[in-house]
Amino acid sequence: MATTPIQIHTSDEAPPKPGDTYVQSFARGLEVIRSFSARAPRQTLSEVAAASGLTRAGARRILLTLQTLGYVESDGKHFALTPRILDLGFAYLSSMPIWNRAEPVMEALVQEVQESCSAAVLDATDIIYVMRVPTHKIMSISLGVGSRLPAYCTSMGRLLLAELGDDELRARLEASAPQPLTKHTVTDIDALLAKVAQARRQRWCLVNQELEEGLVSIAAPIVNRAGRAVAALNISGQANRTSAKVMQDTMLPALLEAARKISRML
Amino acid sequence: MATTPIQIHTSDEAPPKPGDTYVQSFARGLEVIRSFSARAPRQTLSEVAAASGLTRAGARRILLTLQTLGYVESDGKHFALTPRILDLGFAYLSSMPIWNRAEPVMEALVQEVQESCSAAVLDATDIIYVMRVPTHKIMSISLGVGSRLPAYCTSMGRLLLAELGDDELRARLEASAPQPLTKHTVTDIDALLAKVAQARRQRWCLVNQELEEGLVSIAAPIVNRAGRAVAALNISGQANRTSAKVMQDTMLPALLEAARKISRML
Numbered sequence: 001m002a003t004t005p006i007q008i009h010t011s012d013e014a015p016p017k018p019g020d021t022y023v024q025s026f027a028r029g030l031e032v033i034r035s036f037s038a039r040a041p042r043q044t045l046s047e048v049a050a051a052s053g054l055t056r057a058g059a060r061r062i063l064l065t066l067q068t069l070g071y072v073e074s075d076g077k078h079f080a081l082t083p084r085i086l087d088l089g090f091a092y093l094s095s096m097p098i099w100n101r102a103e104p105v106m107e108a109l110v111q112e113v114q115e116s117c118s119a120a121v122l123d124a125t126d127i128i129y130v131m132r133v134p135t136h137k138i139m140s141i142s143l144g145v146g147s148r149l150p151a152y153c154t155s156m157g158r159l160l161l162a163e164l165g166d167d168e169l170r171a172r173l174e175a176s177a178p179q180p181l182t183k184h185t186v187t188d189i190d191a192l193l194a195k196v197a198q199a200r201r202q203r204w205c206l207v208n209q210e211l212e213e214g215l216v217s218i219a220a221p222i223v224n225r226a227g228r229a230v231a232a233l234n235i236s237g238q239a240n241r242t243s244a245k246v247m248q249d250t251m252l253p254a255l256l257e258a259a260r261k262i263s264r265m266l
Numbered sequence: 267m268a269t270t271p272i273q274i275h276t277s278d279e280a281p282p283k284p285g286d287t288y289v290q291s292f293a294r295g296l297e298v299i300r301s302f303s304a305r306a307p308r309q310t311l312s313e314v315a316a317a318s319g320l321t322r323a324g325a326r327r328i329l330l331t332l333q334t335l336g337y338v339e340s341d342g343k344h345f346a347l348t349p350r351i352l353d354l355g356f357a358y359l360s361s362m363p364i365w366n367r368a369e370p371v372m373e374a375l376v377q378e379v380q381e382s383c384s385a386a387v388l389d390a391t392d393i394i395y396v397m398r399v400p401t402h403k404i405m406s407i408s409l410g411v412g413s414r415l416p417a418y419c420t421s422m423g424r425l426l427l428a429e430l431g432d433d434e435l436r437a438r439l440e441a442s443a444p445q446p447l448t449k450h451t452v453t454d455i456d457a458l459l460a461k462v463a464q465a466r467r468q469r470w471c472l473v474n475q476e477l478e479e480g481l482v483s484i485a486a487p488i489v490n491r492a493g494r495a496v497a498a499l500n501i502s503g504q505a506n507r508t509s510a511k512v513m514q515d516t517m518l519p520a521l522l523e524a525a526r527k528i529s530r531m532l
Contacts, residue, residue, distance in 0.1 A: 022291060022327065022331060023331045023334055023335070025288060025291060025292065026291065026292060026295050026331050026332075026335065027335055029292050029295075030335065030337075030354065033354050033357050034353060034354070034357050035357075036357050036358070036361040037357060037360050037361055038360045038361060038363045040361070041361035041362065041363070042361075061288065065288060065289045065292050066292075068289055069289070069292065069293055069296065070389075070390075071296075080361065081357060081358040081361055082358075082389065083358060083387045083389055083394040083396060084389050084394070085354055085355055085357065085358040086355045086358055086359070086394055086396070086411065086412035087300060087355075087394075087412065087414075088296065088299050088300070088351055088354045088355055089351055089352040089353075089354055089355025089356065089412055090355065090410075090411075090412030090413065090414075091299050091300050091301075091302050091303065091347060091351065092302070092347040092348075092349060092351040092352055093352070093410065093412065094303050094304045095302040095303055095304060095306070095307035095308075095346065095347055096307065097304045097307070100410075121349045123336075123348065123349055123350050124336075128349045128350070128352055128353075130349060130352070144356075144359065144366075144411070145352065145356075145410070145411060146352035146353065146355055146356030146359065147356065148353075148356075
C-alpha cells in the first residue's frame, strides 16, 4: 500500500501538522521510547531528556505517562522499558500474517542451502528485518526482527530501492549519505544508481562485502499481484565459506523459487 | 527492576494521572496501534474507531498523527501499520542485550534436545516471549517474539508468578479468569496456588497439555544476582513424541544448566 495523502478530511477539521501539540506529544513519546538502546538500557531523567532533545520537565512528563501506561518502569532514579513495548511491534507483525506463512518456506531454504535466510521491507533509506531464519552457525552480525540496515549497501535494500521512480531513488540515495563501510562499499551516487538499475533488470541482487568484510548476500523480490516488490528475501553467508560465485551459481535458483512461493501467498 | 512509585516529583508539577489529556492522547494512540492484528490488518476509519473505543473524529486525529509520523499508511480508505512500528519493540529488545547473548546457549540446547526453546518475561497476567529458537519441526502453534500467552496455564508463567507475594499472586490469578482451554487445564484458584507453590519449591515447572491438547512444556528460571527470577526459559514439545515423563527425566537437566548459564550473564 503506497503512502498517499488521504482524502477524508472534512472542512471543519484540518489534518494534524507536524507542529501540532497533539502530534508533537505523540512524537516525543515515541522518541523517548526510541532513546533506550543497548548502550542506554537504563537511563536517568536527565539522560532521557538529553537523548530525546526534551527539557527535563518535558521528559519527566512523558516518562511518567509511559510509566502510568505500563511501558516504562522505574526504581526511583533510573527508567527502563518494559516488555509491554513489544505489543506495539507485535501488532504490526501479526497484521502481516504473510511472514508466519513464509517461515516454513524460509526454513526449507535454510535446510537446503545451509545459510541464513531473512526477509525485509524498505523504510525510507533503511531496510527493516521482518523475519529471520538463522543457520545454526555462528554469525558475525546478529540481526533480529526489527533490525535496521542501510538500504544502499545491502542486497535486499538495492532490490527494494529498484521499485522507486528515478527522482525518488536519487533522493533516497543522497539522503543515505553512503559511507565506505568496507573497502568494497560503493558510495558514489551514480555508481549506486547503476547497481540499482542492474538489480531492477535482473530481478535479483548480489552484494559482496559492502556492508561488512566477509559478508556476502543475495536477494530476490517478494512480489504482490500487481507485480510490485513489497519485500525482499535473502541468503547471507561468509565469503570464506561461500564465495559470491558459489552463492550465485548454486543458491540463487533455490532463493528465486522460495521468493516465488512466498509471492504466491500474497 | 520493580515497578515502584518514583520519588522525583516536585511540588509544582503533579505526576500525570490516567485521566490527564496528555496520558489519554498517548494511551489512545497506542490503543489504535494495538487495534491492528491478523484479523484486522487493514482497517477503515470506522473500524479503528470501533476497535479502540474512540469517536470517528478522535480516531481520525490519531490515525492522521500516526500517518504524519510514518507509523501508519493509507490508500485513502484503509489504514495499515508500517514496519516502522517495529522500531519501538526493537528499542526494548536492544536495551536487553542479554537475549542476544542467550541465543547461542538456547541454540545449543535445541540441538541437544531437538525441541523448541523460548524465553519469556511476566507482564501482569501474561507472559511475553522475548526470544525463541524453534526446532525445524512443524509446530502446531506459532509463537514469535512479542507473543503473549496467559501465565496461569504455562510453565514459564507459573514459574514467574511464583516470584510474587501471596496477595499479589492471588490477585493476578483471579484477574486471569482461568478458562478450561483443554480438559487438563487447572482453573480453580486454590489449585493454581498449589501449582505455583510447587514451582516455587522445586525451581522448575512442568505443564502438561493445559494450554493446548498435545503440548507439553517445562521451564526453568533465569535468576538475577539478587536471586530473583526475572525471566524463564522453556522447552516445549508434542506429547505424542515427547511425554511429560521423558521431558522431565531426559531434558530437565540440560534446561536447568542452560538457564544457569544465562543467569550468570545477567
